[in-house]
Amino acid sequence: xxxxxxxxxxxxxxxxxxxxxxxxxxxxxxxxxxxxxxxxxxxxxxxxxxxxxxxxxxxxxxxxxxxxxxxxxxxxxxxxxxxxxxxxxxxxxxxxxxxxxxxxxxxxxxxxxxxxxxxxxxxxxxxxxxxxxxxxxxxxxxxxxxxxxxxxxxxxxxxxxxxxxxxxxxxxxxxxxxxxxxxxxxxxxxxxxxxxxxxxxxxxxxxxxxxxxxxxxxxxxxxxxxxxxxxxxxxxxxxxxxxxxxxxxxxxxxxxxxxxxxxxxxxxxxxxxxxxxxxxxxxxxxxxxxxxxxxxxxxxxxxxxxxxxxxxx
Amino acid sequence: xxxxxxxxxxxxxxxxxxxxxxxxxxxxxxxxxxxxxxxxxxxxxxxxxxxxxxxxxxxxxxxxxxxxxxxxxxxxxxxxxxxxxxxxxxxxxxxxxxxxxxxxxxxxxxxxxxxxxxxxxxxxxxxxxxxxxxxxxxxxxxxxxxxxxxxxxxxxxxxxxxxxxxxxxxxxxxxxxxxxxxxxxxxxxxxxxxxxxxxxxxxxxxxxxxxxxxxxxxxxxxxxxxxxxxxxxxxxxxxxxxxxxxxxxxxxxxxxxxxxxxxxxxxxxxxxxxxxxxxxxxxxxxxxxxxxxxxxxxxxxxxxxxxxxxxxxxxxxxxxxxxxxxxxxxxxxxxxxxxxxxxxxxxxxxxxxxxxxxxxxxxxxxxxxxxxxxxxxxxxxxxxxxxxxxxxxxxxxxxxxxxxxxxxx
Numbered sequence: 001x002x003x004x005x006x007x008x009x010x011x012x013x014x015x016x017x018x019x020x021x022x023x024x025x026x027x028x029x030x031x032x033x034x035x036x037x038x039x040x041x042x043x044x045x046x047x048x049x050x051x052x053x054x055x056x057x058x059x060x061x062x063x064x065x066x067x068x069x070x071x072x073x074x075x076x077x078x079x080x081x082x083x084x085x086x087x088x089x090x091x092x093x094x095x096x097x098x099x100x101x102x103x104x105x106x107x108x109x110x111x112x113x114x115x116x117x118x119x120x121x122x123x124x125x126x127x128x129x130x131x132x133x134x135x136x137x138x139x140x141x142x143x144x145x146x147x148x149x150x151x152x153x154x155x156x157x158x159x160x161x162x163x164x165x166x167x168x169x170x171x172x173x174x175x176x177x178x179x180x181x182x183x184x185x186x187x188x189x190x191x192x193x194x195x196x197x198x199x200x201x202x203x204x205x206x207x208x209x210x211x212x213x214x215x216x217x218x219x220x221x222x223x224x225x226x227x228x229x230x231x232x233x234x235x236x237x238x239x240x241x242x243x244x245x246x247x248x249x250x251x252x253x254x255x256x257x258x259x260x261x262x263x264x265x266x267x268x269x270x271x272x273x274x275x276x277x278x279x280x281x282x283x284x285x286x287x288x289x290x291x292x293x294x295x296x297x298x299x300x301x302x303x304x305x306x307x308x309x310x311x312x313x
Numbered sequence: 314x315x316x317x318x319x320x321x322x323x324x325x326x327x328x329x330x331x332x333x334x335x336x337x338x339x340x341x342x343x344x345x346x347x348x349x350x351x352x353x354x355x356x357x358x359x360x361x362x363x364x365x366x367x368x369x370x371x372x373x374x375x376x377x378x379x380x381x382x383x384x385x386x387x388x389x390x391x392x393x394x395x396x397x398x399x400x401x402x403x404x405x406x407x408x409x410x411x412x413x414x415x416x417x418x419x420x421x422x423x424x425x426x427x428x429x430x431x432x433x434x435x436x437x438x439x440x441x442x443x444x445x446x447x448x449x450x451x452x453x454x455x456x457x458x459x460x461x462x463x464x465x466x467x468x469x470x471x472x473x474x475x476x477x478x479x480x481x482x483x484x485x486x487x488x489x490x491x492x493x494x495x496x497x498x499x500x501x502x503x504x505x506x507x508x509x510x511x512x513x514x515x516x517x518x519x520x521x522x523x524x525x526x527x528x529x530x531x532x533x534x535x536x537x538x539x540x541x542x543x544x545x546x547x548x549x550x551x552x553x554x555x556x557x558x559x560x561x562x563x564x565x566x567x568x569x570x571x572x573x574x575x576x577x578x579x580x581x582x583x584x585x586x587x588x589x590x591x592x593x594x595x596x597x598x599x600x601x602x603x604x605x606x607x608x609x610x611x612x613x614x615x616x617x618x619x620x621x622x623x624x625x626x627x628x629x630x631x632x633x634x635x636x637x638x639x640x641x642x643x644x645x646x647x648x649x650x651x652x653x654x655x656x657x658x659x660x661x662x663x664x665x666x667x668x669x670x671x672x673x674x675x676x677x678x679x680x681x682x683x684x685x686x687x688x689x690x691x692x693x694x695x696x697x698x699x700x701x702x703x704x705x706x707x708x709x710x711x712x713x714x715x716x717x718x719x720x721x722x
Contacts (some may be wrong), residue, residue, distance in 0.1 A: 003350060013718075013720070047718075047719065047720070050523040052522055052523065052718070052719040052720075053718040053719065053720065054716075054718060071525070072526065072527060073525070074525075075523060075524060075525040078523065080520075080523050082523070083516075083519075083521070084516065084520070085520065086515055086516035086517050086520070086522075087514075087517065088326060088329075088515075088517055090326075090329050090330060090331065091329060095325065095329075099322045099325065099326075099522065100524065101524070101701070102318035102321060102322055103315075103319070103521070103524035103526050103527065104524055105315075105525060145520060146527070148381065150523075160525040160616070163389060168541045185541060210451065243602045256600075
């Protein structure tokens with residue numbers, strides 16, 4: 001079932017098209033990564049999905065409800081953190097959650113608040129004022145308020161900003177667990193590593209347009225590939241297949257899976273022994289490389305950083 | 314049901330914000346200031362004995378006279394003597410009046426009756442009908458009102474409050490007539506200046522708007538809470554002023570009658586061609602005891618402050634920074650006050666369309682405003698003006714908030 005659907009969504013601010021013609025679908029139980037550099041239009045897209053901004057054109061549906069025509073019906077199924085989860089610092093964690101629960105139409109507010117506080121590991125300090133919370137605790141409270149209404153769609157904007165490595169791991173595990181319970185999760189990020197570890201599918205946005213969309217599993221499968229340029233690709237392929245390699249034809253190059261140096265050496269030896277000339281052997285370079293190949297920015301080299309800011313941590 | 318939840322939320326936030334504490338502290342400071350002023354006034358009234366003061370003045374004048382009389386005679390000396398004699402006569406007159414007043418305290422009924430006789434005599438000398446000049450008509454109406462008021466005293470057994478005693482009710486009424494145009498609106502601005510802008514500034518608006526609740530419901534709830542809180546705070550403040558006054562001055566004067574609903578007609582009188590003469594009309598006016606006036610006054614203040622809260626609320630939805638929205642609303646109150654005071658004193662009629670003119674609705678009612686403005690204003694038209702301001706700005710707030718893209722909160 002499609003939980004979130006974007007059709008031809010564009011947003012113009014002043015003269016600038018911030019986001020253009022987005023088409024995306026997020027299914028039940030799926031963690032969908034929305035990857036792009038800062039300023040590419042991620043936050044604008046997220047704000048349109050949760051009804052903070054009106055799209056200039058296009059349709060956004062959540063569980064079948066048009067966010068513009070029926071915001072109440074659509075937002076009933078959404079939990080979200082938009083950028084930093086700012087809370088009322090003069091209220092306690094519990095009061096904040098009660099505040100949001102009242103608006104979210106939660107039935108048994110007290111029990112639900114206690115349950116989400118427990119789930120994000122904040123039960124101990126839920127009655128302290130938020131101004132005494134650390135950044136990590138505020139993030140947890142942010143997640144707690146997003147989960148209050150037991151949403152079908154969780155929309156998170158750069159959720160791991162400011163988390164320490166342990167907090168990030170914990171957060172990833174929580175997201176995976178929620179997805180396995182059937183929740184659809186839409187996560188924006190500028191960190192490839194984060195998307196790789198959390199998401200099932202990923203869309204890459206640049207300058208307001210989605211330039212590619214792919215399954216993370218496919219990208220990962222592409223990692224560990226070796227590309228070989230030889231004098232006679234057809235013969236070379238037959239030779240490798242005979243030797244037990246799974247070689248694929250890739251134009252003037254052969255692609256094959258070779259996890260380590262030993263395997264590469266064996267493949268090259270097999271080709272040389274068959275009397276073929278080997279001109280070039282290159283590693284595809286892991287997920288990041290296959291990703292850059294996919295986005296078509298690998299050739300330009302310097303632009304790679306602009307497309308995907310490397311995992312800095 | 315959703316609205317009820319929004320109201321509960323907004324109330325919870327309002328009472329826990331620091332702004333409410335600030336308003337409470339400022340309000341109590343004001344009450345303290347008022348109480349101190351009342352205490353001073355009471356001490357002054359007690360220390361001042363009009364009979365002794367006039368007697369001292371008389372003795373001083375007589376000493377001067379004898380000093381001048383001993384100088385060699387000249388024209389200048391005679392002139393000085395003449396002016397001193399005139400001063401002595403006037404002080405003697407005042408002394409006489411002070412003694413009469415002291416006498417009136419013993420038997421106020423007799424003195425009221427004497428006064429009524431004097432008024433009747435004066436009335437008999439003023440021509441009636443179309444022959445009367447406008448100034449004479451005005452004088453006639455005033456005298457008749459005075460007569461009615463005196464009769465009311467006798468009928469309802471209401472003794473006037475004599476110095477050194479002061480009436481806390483009167484003091485509160487006159488203090489409120491200034492405070493409700495200045496201090497109290499500023500407190501309201503502080504209280505609700507960040508209702509929406511504050512959430513924009515802190516970023517909490519995001520997590521508020523993404524709930525399955527219509528924006529107009531959120532805004533309506535916020536507005537209701539702002540208006541209710543402002544009305545309650547200002548009403549309570551009015552009664553705190555009164556309580557402070559009562560604690561210091563005592564309870565006398567509660568039944569003192571006041572005219573409400575006086576209207577005026579402005580005409581040019583041949584004997585005063587430069588100014589307009591105000592002819593009061595008491596046809597639809599009525600006498601109301603002071604305690605009831607304070608109650609009406611505080612209810613009207615609460616109403617006017619609800620309007621100020623709405624105007625501030627509008628600023629709060631237009632400006633994203635709570636500091637800017639508070640500053641603009643404060644500017645509107647302060648500048649509005651100054652402008653309307655100046656324009657009112659000059660009798661410029663257009664100020665009756667501005668909201669600051671009507672913040673003291675009680676003056677719309679008792680006729681003070683009309684008299685100063687020289688243009689027709691009634692309690693009804695004053696309230697209507699305020700409500701139109703509130704309704705228009707509230708509508709603009711809804712349009713603004715309903716359509717707004719929340720980009721960088």
